[in-house]
Amino acid sequence: MTKRYKTDIHLHLSHILNEYPDIRENHIFSKTSKIKSRRALKETLVYMEKHQIILNPHLYIRNCKGYSNYYLIAEVKNWKDMYERVICRNWEAIDSAFYIRSWEKNRFAYVKYHNSLEREVHNVLEQGPIDYLCVIHPQSVTDQKIKELELEPDKKSRMLVDCLDKEFDWDYDTKQVFWWLSINYRLNLTHIGRQLNVTRTTVRRKSPRDYDASSVNLV
DSSP states (O other): OOGGGOHHHHHHHHHHHHHOTTOOHHHHHHTOSSOOOHHHHHHHHHHHHHTTSSOOOOEEEOSBTTBOEEEEEEEOSSHHHHIIIIITTSTTTEEEEEEEEOTTSOEEEEEEEESOOSSOOSSEEEEEEOSOOOOOOOOOOOHHHHHHOOSSGGGGOSSOGGGSOTTOOOOHHHHHHHHHHHHOTTOOHHHHHHHHTSOHHHHHHHOGGGSTTSSEEEO
16 A cells, blocks of 8 residues: 555644645655655645645735735525626635525625625625734634633734735736645646746746745635
8 A cells, every 4th residue: 555545644744734834845755754755745645635634725815015805795595696696707806705504594605805806796794805814723722722822813923014015916927826826835836837838937936925925824
């Protein structure tokens, strides 16, 4: 049996990824002695992603010039209505969306998007800009850990507001690189360049993750 099917290897890699969520493939290899080749590591990561043992981190761009984050909550008729009337009409601006059906049979769409929507959404209950976005993963914590928690997650962020790149250039090439990183944050620059038919240097220059994390929020 190869490494990629072994559950102990999956657990080992998961621990590394949980501790370093933005770690790249080369650095993962340097932190494990259980996998002897880069090819075996890549095959194992692909297998884990395909079987949803691990999920890729998602990227959000922090507010900056030419890029602002917003949220919207609206009533919809059903899932199909949400998909066709909201998502399909505004797919370039929407980063994520949730379909919610309550016990009272009410149906809602929660949408996180950037800049502005192409088509107006009807029956909006609430809408506005997002100052800060933090995804919380619930877990069991001790009383001591609770005491150590900050009241505002933003205070624990390594991305200080004063250090954000306000001139972040959200142009076509940056969108393309960002899209590939959203699919797999651990893709190397050479591989992304091959997908876009551009040089590795161009990808590095347009890569949000090479802005010293000043513009990117990884969740």
